[in-house]
Amino acid sequence: MIKVMVVDDDKLVRKGLISAMPWQNFDMEVVGEASNGEKALEFLQSNTVDLLLTDLAMPVMSGIELIKRVRKEFTHIYIVVLTLHQDFEYIQEALRLGAIDYIAKVQLEKERFEEVLERIYNRIAQEQKRAANLNEVYTSDQGYALLSLNNDVGDYWVEEWCEHANQLMIEVDSNLWLWTQPVEQSSELWLERLAHEVNTKSGWALIKLIGLYGRPHKDVHRWLREYREKDFFYDYDLDSSMGSILLQEWGCLRQVQSEKSINDLKEQWSSYEWIYQDSLFKQHIDALKMMRLPQAKLFGLLYTLIDKWNLLFYPVSLVKIQLLDSFDFWYQVDEWLINTRNMIRNAMDKPTFSQEVMESIVKAVYIAQEEMNQQITAVNIAKRVNMSRSYFSQCFKEIVGMNFSDYLRQVRIEKAKMFLLYTNKTILWIAENVGYMDEKYFSRTFREQTDMLPSKYRQTLGTGREMSDK
Known part of the structure; x- marks a missing residue:
């Protein structure tokens, strides 16, 4: 039950x-x-529950x-979402978090109760079968992963392709499928056709997996x-129909990057030599890609570099x-x-x-x-940039617009x-750290x-800003 x-x-x-729902017809019982x-x-x-039907828009929580919370604390419970049609974005989020289905409330108004419960019952059966399969191990050594980063693009075409090709794919996650049927002569043709189909889908990739044998399904x-x-994000190749991963080696290149290594790279990019030196520019790009930073961290690094580049190159x-x-x-970052x-x-x-x-002027x-x-x-x-004093001054003023x-x-x-x-640094500390050894001269x-003394500037414009002691 x-x-x-x-x-x-x-x-x-x-x-x-x-x-109103015919729970008993599908071996179900409402307990709470x-x-x-x-x-x-x-x-x-304090109660045993197997299936949770929940609305999305509720007060308190x-x-x-x-x-x-349920996915974290009660992993055995299946979740179905109750929603209105306009909650589509929330539905997507709920499915991504692990809900197995959703019920649009307009379906209930039309009294399609039998159809709704049958669908949920079948989904639970599929999930149970899938969970059982996860404990099995692979008996073949290779397979193919079909995946996309774009969650806004539906993967309905995958099911259509499988049905037409008489091939079986396992849905691992939203827009992530796994095909492990042994590559026999009859399926090689379908593999070529699948690769061709993937090439017509923006953001999709087909990746050959090697080293599956003996590995549990759930681990893969x-x-x-x-x-x-x-x-x-880093491996996707716009010009390649298929990539390849050797599972024994996957992840070896990706290492936890220390703050020091990130700061070292930031310092290299903050300089100016890469603008003129092709080999150095390529080295910087390769080093940045090799770090394989999470996308949010990569974006943060690029924003920081842009601030530095604008200070350096805009003048x-x-x-x-x-x-x-x-x-x-990644190829878009590269471009x-x-x-x-x-x-x-x-x-x-x-x-x-x-x-x-x-x-010389950039330097x-x-x-x-x-x-x-x-x-x-x-x-x-002028001496450090190998120019005469007079010529340096002339060029600097003409290019930058001031001496x-x-x-x-x-x-x-x-x-x-x-x-x-x-910051909360003293005026004296600030004066010394911007090159003025005399605090009074700095203030003047x-x-x-x-048109303001430093203390007045801080008092007038710094109100409400978050300060740092660093």
Whole structure:
């Protein structure tokens, strides 16, 4: 007997479901009800439930939060979502979290009770069979994973292909399938046709798996889900119909990256040499890809680099670098980096100045940004970039739009503003860390540039901002 619980904040919906559905016809029995997620969890703590029917939009605790808690604390319970048609995004989220099906409430209004319960009963039977299969081990050594990162694209076409080809695929997750039928002569043709079909689907990939033999189904399924989440982003090849994974080696290249290694890479990208040196640019790209950072962390790193690049290159190119809204795969990051580099180089390609001169001025800007806390002058900077004092000053002013001393002052004051707004550091500490050894001179220069003393600037503009002691 399948023990059922109904959770919905609408009492009429609960009572209607409990009284009208033909539970007994499908070996089911309603053993409990609740008006919100918290009460449902209280009931589950002391009662046996096999099937949970829950609404999504409820007070106190939403259906989504309830599903998360149940999947974590009561892993044996099957979950079906009660919803309205307009809750489609929530339905997708619920299915991703592990719900096996959903019931649109309009179906209940049409009294399609028998059909609804039969569908749920069959889904539970499928899940039970699938769970039993997960404990089995593979008897063949190779298979094929069919996957997509784009959860907005339906995978209904996979079932149609399987039916037409008389082939069996296991649905591991949303938009993630596994085909393990031995490759005999009869199925080789279908493999070619599947590869061709995949090429017509944007964002889909077919990957050959080697090393399945003797591995439990559940382990392979878990690996596949992890692979799609962590590695598929980097491995997807727009021009290749099929990739290949040797399971014994998968994951060996991906290592937990220390903050030091990430900071080292950030420092390399924060410099300017990669703009002109092709081999160095390629090394930086390869190193970034090899890190295989989670996408959120990769985006955060790129945002940080863009801030640095705009400070470094905008003064000499007047080009503002922007990040795309999203990247679905690594090759798009690669293309964006190449396009960004070309854009900067083209903007800095000034007919009146040689590439060597432009490199020298970019280097001077870099030094001003990185060493503003030190005592630097146009004289020693000119020497460091291998230019005469007079020619350096002339070129710097024509390219950047102001002389080096004015630019250095501007950089220092902008950095001081950041310290004032986002740290609790003293005025003396800030003055010294932007290159002014005399606090009074710093305060006078700051007021000349902003019409406010540093303390007044912090008091006026820093109110309500989160401060850091660092």
